[in-house]
Amino acid sequence: MTLFKSLAVVGPGLIGSSILRRAREDRGIAQTLIAADSNAAVLDRVRELGLADIVTADLAEAAKADCVVLCVPVGAVEAVALEMLPYMKQGAILTDVASVRGQLGPRISTALPTGVSYVPAHPMAGTEHSGPDAGFATLFEDRWCLLIPPANTDTSAIHKIEQLWKQCGARTRVLEDAYHDQVCAIVSHLPHLLAFTICDTADNLSDELRADVLEYAASGFRDFTRIAASDPVMWRDIFLANREILLETLDRFTADTKGMADAIRAGDVESITDRIARGRQIRRTLIANRQA
Numbered sequence: 001m002t003l004f005k006s007l008a009v010v011g012p013g014l015i016g017s018s019i020l021r022r023a024r025e026d027r028g029i030a031q032t033l034i035a036a037d038s039n040a041a042v043l044d045r046v047r048e049l050g051l052a053d054i055v056t057a058d059l060a061e062a063a064k065a066d067c068v069v070l071c072v073p074v075g076a077v078e079a080v081a082l083e084m085l086p087y088m089k090q091g092a093i094l095t096d097v098a099s100v101r102g103q104l105g106p107r108i109s110t111a112l113p114t115g116v117s118y119v120p121a122h123p124m125a126g127t128e129h130s131g132p133d134a135g136f137a138t139l140f141e142d143r144w145c146l147l148i149p150p151a152n153t154d155t156s157a158i159h160k161i162e163q164l165w166k167q168c169g170a171r172t173r174v175l176e177d178a179y180h181d182q183v184c185a186i187v188s189h190l191p192h193l194l195a196f197t198i199c200d201t202a203d204n205l206s207d208e209l210r211a212d213v214l215e216y217a218a219s220g221f222r223d224f225t226r227i228a229a230s231d232p233v234m235w236r237d238i239f240l241a242n243r244e245i246l247l248e249t250l251d252r253f254t255a256d257t258k259g260m261a262d263a264i265r266a267g268d269v270e271s272i273t274d275r276i277a278r279g280r281q282i283r284r285t286l287i288a289n290r291q292a
């Protein structure tokens with residue numbers, strides 16, 4: 001018994017191609033795999049990699065699947081959903097993997113045809129790379145996948161999407177939209193904003209200093225800025241869609257930065273040490289939780 005007769009991935013980039021790779025390995029996920037994209041070069045590559053049974057630029061064709069997973073950038077999710085929904089069949093499920101909810105839930109819910117469910121699910125897994133070559137089947141293993149179904153969503157549809165992610169190796173949890181965006185603002189969106197900005201700060205230095213900074217950058221700068229290599233369109237869309245919550249989070253961060261600056265200015269040894277020690281503790285807890 002497969003979970004779905006057919007599963008369509010729209011946007012087989014890093015996340016979408018990882019789902020397809022996993023579904024290729026675990027034939028309990030779907031009998032037929034469909035990949036759709038607006039970029040012909042992506043479709044050619046998906047064909048070469050043999051990631052799907054049907055590879056198409058036609059969203060109406062992909063919409064006939066029992067489960068449609070939108071893996072396009074946040075800014076394209078609503079338009080692609082609205083284009084596909086009229087072609088979806090009774091009992092089918094639409095899901096997306098967008099990194100931020102913003103207004104997507106209410107906007108897509110109001111356009112749902114009768115008998116079609118919408119169960120977005122955000123895997124807390126990724127890398128700084130993009131495109132079909134960047135994906136891998138184990139990407140979601142032992143990672144959280146956060147489900148954010150709108151109120152009154154059919155529970156059997158929620159269970160099916162939970163099962164899809166479990167078969168991809170993830171652990172699942174259901175969250176409410178705004179709370180999801182608040183959590184992601186601190187654990188994902190703010191760190192990316194800081195990484196982009198510290199690179200920008202380095203880039204704005206005088207020519208000589210910039211060249212030396214990049215030449216001598218040791219692991220501190222490298223580790224901290226890995227995620228600054230991420231896709232600009234993806235992150236532009238995320239920052240704009242989570243604008244208010246991200247700005248509030250940035251204000252808190254700025255206040256905490258000022259607290260550290262004041263402590264350094266005052267030579268307040270105890271406060272500086274305490275702030276660093278709390279950071280160290282958080283990092284150690286993160287690593288311990290991951291190992292457990």
Ligand SMILES: NC(=O)c1ccc[n+]([C@@H]2O[C@H](COP(=O)([O-])OP(=O)(O)OC[C@H]3O[C@@H](n4cnc5c(N)ncnc54)[C@H](O)[C@@H]3O)[C@@H](O)[C@H]2O)c1
Binds near residue numbers: 042128129
């Ligand atoms: N990269 C991550 O770490 C990560 C993690 C979790 C969730 N996400 C979310 O997953 C989604 C995809 O991210 P990714 O990193 O896999 O991106 P990606 O750039 O690797 O892939 C996106 C694909 O969508 C296609 N696309 C863009 N607009 C389209 C449209 N209108 N119609 C059809 N196809 C279209 C692109 O051609 C591309 O193949 C985003 O919503 C992102 O927020 C990303």
Ligand SMILES: O=C(O)C(=O)C[C@]1(C(=O)O)C=C[C@@H](O)C=C1
Binds near residue numbers: 128
């Ligand atoms: O590890 C990375 O490179 C990521 O950026 C993954 C990451 C994250 O910030 O943790 C990025 C966006 C998501 O929506 C989920 C995961």
